[in-house]
Amino acid sequence: MLxxxxQMPVLPGLDTPRDVYFALTDPxxxxxxxYPSWSPLWDNLYQAGLRHIVCLTADAFPYDPAPLRPLLxxxxxxxLGQHRPxxxxxxxxxxxxAAAAVARAIAGGQGVVVHCAGGTGRTGTVLGCSLRLLGYPATEVVHWLDQLNHERGMGGWPEAAWQASVVEGIADGAAIRRPTRGGS
Structure with missing residues (x-):
């Protein structure tokens, strides 16, 4: 369940959901x-179970997220303000x-945080595609992203129709298998 x-964890020093928000806590x-322009509280993110970070604003990490490990x-x-790339x-x-890397880490029990500049459009697209690869229905994912970003004061999601079309374009059944409770 998204x-x-x-239901989201509240982290010391961070405004949930404006600074950081959670789609899942399980698996x-x-x-x-x-973008971590606030004084990054990497230890707080690590204590919340996040182990990896994905940066969508550069082709190389412009900061050291330790103890988090760079994933991609x-x-x-x-x-923002465009129809498509x-x-x-x-x-x-x-x-x-990016979505496949995130979904593989989550399916393997490793927490991931994803960011772009505002945490809405690009981040939402990668999170949405990751959730689709983890088996969540497109309608649920798109609705969740829109509602979340309204609650964050970001005016909803997607920022561009193309972003929703990418999330919706992942075929049902293309999922990276989520582990079930009990390890099977």
Whole structure:
């Protein structure tokens, strides 16, 4: 089940859901956040079960997130105020590569936090695709992202229709298998 803002962990020094928000806590925490321009409280994120970080604003990490481990850095195009990326054929595979890395980590029991600049469009797209790969229905994921970002004061989700189309375009059954309780 995707978490409501009332079910999300509250971390010391961070505003939930504005600074950081959680989609899942089981099988591992999956979180999104804005670019860490606030004094990064990496230890607080680690204590919440997050082990890896994905940066969507650069092709290399511009900071040291220790004790979190870098999982992937890839510059995705900011689509705020646009309809689609300048090169959708190049952007789509980058989104899906990030989402697959996140979904594999979550399925393996390793928590992940994903960020872009505002934590809404690019982050939501990668989180949404990751959730689809973990078996969540497209309608539930898109609704959750929209409601979450309204509650964050971000005006909803998606920022561009293309973002929702990427999430919705992941075929049902394309899931990376989530472990079930009991380890099977």
């Amino acid at each position: 978490l409501s803002t009332y 591992a925490p999956l979180a999104g956040m804005a 850095a890839t510059r995705l195009e900011d689509l 300048k090169d959708p054929a190049a952007e789509g595979p980058k989104v899906l590569r």
